[in-house]
Amino acid sequence: MAMIAPSRRLRRTPFSEGVEAAGVKGYTVYNHMLLPTMFASVVEDYRHLKTAVQVWDVACERQVEVRGPDSARLVQMLTPRDLRGMLPGQCYYMPVVDETGGMLNDPVLVKLAEDRWWVSLADSDLLHWIKGIAYGYRLDVLVDEPDVSPLAVQGPQADELMARVFGDSVRAVRFFRFGWFRFQGRDMLVARSGYSKQGGFEIYVEGGDIGMPLWNALFEAGRDLDVRAGCPNLIERIEGGLLSYGNDMDRSNTPHECGLGKFCNTATAIGCVGRDALLRVAQEGPVRQVRAIEIEADSLPPCDRHWRLLDGDRIVGRVSSAAVSPDFGCGVAIGMVRMTHWEAGTALRVETPDGMRLPARVRENFWV
């Protein structure tokens, strides 16, 4: 494995100082920003995440702020999910598609007010798409990237740690809702959300200057909870079936292929770009779809490219994320499988880049 070469283009975050002090060992790049991938080891981080509480620098989940009289029209243009019932204080996971129904991003939409939204991004410059649409349609909106850097608190002890820093009322925040909480005289948006299945919160930290004070306060308050620096964990997120844009899906996939059909209200999401294409898909259904794939393996190479899924010598799909799970004692993977082979229980083989063909099986559900 090679080193990552530092440069300003790979942006540091308001929490980088804390991440470095905690001994980060691996990085990836996400929205032109550094995202930690490992502290102790992926397995040790995984065990700790499932039993204690971690603080994650996910500043790379950049926001696009959409504000102004036409903002509601613009955000509805971005997604086939019907946003009419959405209230301020809610977060919606939403597929964003282009005119052909191809996935451009799968952000979380945060509704701050009737005319103010944050689009909390996965890894692509969706800002460019939103600005392009706003410009082309001459919409009366402001579209920009604000100085907002999410910090996640994840794990079974997340409620306890957050209550110590923000007060007990933070426990009352419901899933995919948010509230405003005070820290050192600043109001912070705190949502119950995050890229793990262990539960927790995301704090949308406005203003880089308050980043390290908050980081330090969380570690101070959680010393007896064994709080540690963590990051989205490859094994845990695959077990939980959390898709990763750029890994498990890209512009060549429709939301339906990604198993996101339930977020497509194509009949009622009036004005959505790509609606015509998706109406067709909604009628006919996709011919391939995301599935949980179990692999018989004690060890696996990093999944840095598609691995072919085979029935004999016939290619019937591909794996896009994979790791060995200590808790389930097998390889856990996310794949895209053709409809001829996507039934739960179907036996396949997966071919890794070194030419190994390992037994694999389509599962009904992910592991959690």
Added chain:
Amino acid sequence: MAMIAPSRRLRRTPFSEGVEAAGVKGYTVYNHMLLPTMFASVVEDYRHLKTAVQVWDVACERQVEVRGPDSARLVQMLTPRDLRGMLPGQCYYMPVVDETGGMLNDPVLVKLAEDRWWVSLADSDLLHWIKGIAYGYRLDVLVDEPDVSPLAVQGPQADELMARVFGDSVRAVRFFRFGWFRFQGRDMLVARSGYSKQGGFEIYVEGGDIGMPLWNALFEAGRDLDVRAGCPNLIERIEGGLLSYGNDMDRSNTPHECGLGKFCNTATAIGCVGRDALLRVAQEGPVRQVRAIEIEADSLPPCDRHWRLLDGDRIVGRVSSAAVSPDFGCGVAIGMVRMTHWEAGTALRVETPDGMRLPARVRENFWV
């Protein structure tokens, strides 16, 4: 320094196999793709680049293909550079700006035909912007990312090596022009261009399958020329004043601040998005601008964030790229300086993140 964590999201290239076999030691991520940053060492790579010939995997310079009846209108909307005189066979460096005149990318535009163009990208998803504009204006165009991966051949022996693989006629290709040359039965677009001042070519390789055969043919043919795997070299590109999008400029900068005013034909580039804003800038001139900065230093930390440029305790600019130059025996840097202090010869101090304040000087020109 930390490791880079492999995943499919950080895309491999058609040349990755060759890059790994050549012993790549460092990577950055560019347009969601791996870009090597170091083989032997940055200094050794630098010396070799200036004396011999290198083959660079710059597949990360992704193309946006724009095709169809409205394609000329669309590409002119992207840039304040007047494209009316551009002919098929030419390459134009062009600033791309948003409606406020802020830089979105600084690609090379390749004109394949009157109705077919490649926009060869710096590091941002300009595809989203171009698709958004095309959709908003209902233009009759196709906009997509084709399977085209540039491979650069750079260094004083580039002509000799290229002639051995593509024939002597490749020597006749002029700067920022291209021609079509045959390799193993395939036509390849070869331009005289590249991200160094040592001269050379970029081969726009269509179809990933022919990547490694071409890579191997170049190494085979250049054995006695000491051909090596290389990459854009930090020291050499700063010496040469080659700006890097995301490092030396971003959306907050106008082309004029970046010293790209000569590519802004704001009066005649009719239809350019951001023209109103840039007309204003063109009249008044920028209040800060890119400058070559010489630093008195034998060693420098990696420039992974802005370094402040100071006159006493007053901030008068910032450095965005820096390295120590063996050939010039000083720190070489690219900075943005306020007009009060941008005259050649102005003495300043540069503050590195460890708190050191080093003597620095504004130069008239870059080093080559």
